[in-house]
Amino acid sequence: MAMVLSEYAPAGTDLFRAVKMLLIHDLVEIDAGDTFCFDVQGNQSKAEREQRAADRLFGLLPSEQGQELCQLWNEFEAQKTVTAQFATALDRIQPLLHNRQTQGGTWRIHSITRDQVIQRMQPIASGAPELWEFVQQTIETCVAAGYLKG
C-alpha cells in the first residue's frame, strides 16, 4: 500500500521507514491482540497491552536491534514526524477500503456511524492530505449504499 500510494506521501517522508513502521506495528498488535478502533473499553487498556507486547517482542532481539525497532514503533505511536503520519494515514485507509469492499463489514456489525468514521479517519487529512477528498467521497458513497449509518 505504501509503495502503490507513495506519490501521495508528503515531502520529507522516508518511504522505507514508513514501510518498516507499518510492518512492525502490526507485529505489536498481533501480540497484544488487535483492538477494534470503536471499542471504548478495549481501547482503555490498549496502550498498556501494546507497550507490554512491544517490550516482549523487541526484548527478544539483541539490544541494539531491539532499540532500533523500538524507536521505529515509538515514532509511529508518537505521530510527530511526516513519516509516522503518512504511515498512520495508510493504516486508516486500509479498513475504510476493506469495509467498502465487504459492504460495510465491521461497521455494520457494530452499527458504526459516519461521524465516528470521519473522526477516525482524521489522521489522513494531515498524514496524506491529497487523499482526504477521496476518503470523504468514499465515506459518503458507503453511507448512500447503506454500508454505514448516516
Place this chain on the structure above:
Amino acid sequence: MAMVLSEYAPAGTDLFRAVKMLLIHDLVEIDAGDTFCFDVQGNQSKAEREQRAADRLFGLLPSEQGQELCQLWNEFEAQKTVTAQFATALDRIQPLLHNRQTQGGTWRIHSITRDQVIQRMQPIASGAPELWEFVQQTIETCVAAGYLKG
C-alpha cells in the same frame, strides 16, 4: 525478516528493494495459489499460473506503476542480482524455521527428506552465505528430532 537479518545481506544488497520484492511476490503467489515446493505436478504449471497472476495484478495499476512492480517481480524471479538472491534466501529460511517450530509441519505430512530440503535451501548458500551454516545445523537438528526424514 529482512530488517532483522539485514546484517547478513551481501554487499550491494538494496534492502528496501528486497523488502518490496518479498511483499510483491507473495501477492502473486496468493493470486496464483501458492504451490508446495515439493509438489512436482503443481510446479509444472507454477510459472504459467504466476505469470498470469502477475499480469492480472500489475495490470490493475496505472501502466507506469504496473511496470515498476512488474520489474521488481521479474528481478526476483530471474535471481540475477544480489538483492533478488538475498530476498529468495529469506523466503527459503522462513519455511525452514516454520517447520522446525511446528515439529516438522509440512515436511512430516509429505514425508520430505533431508536431501530434498538441502536442495531446496541451496539459494541461501549464495544469497546469504553467512546464514548457510545455521541452515545446515538447523536441518541436522530437525533430522535428529525426527521432524525430517534422514
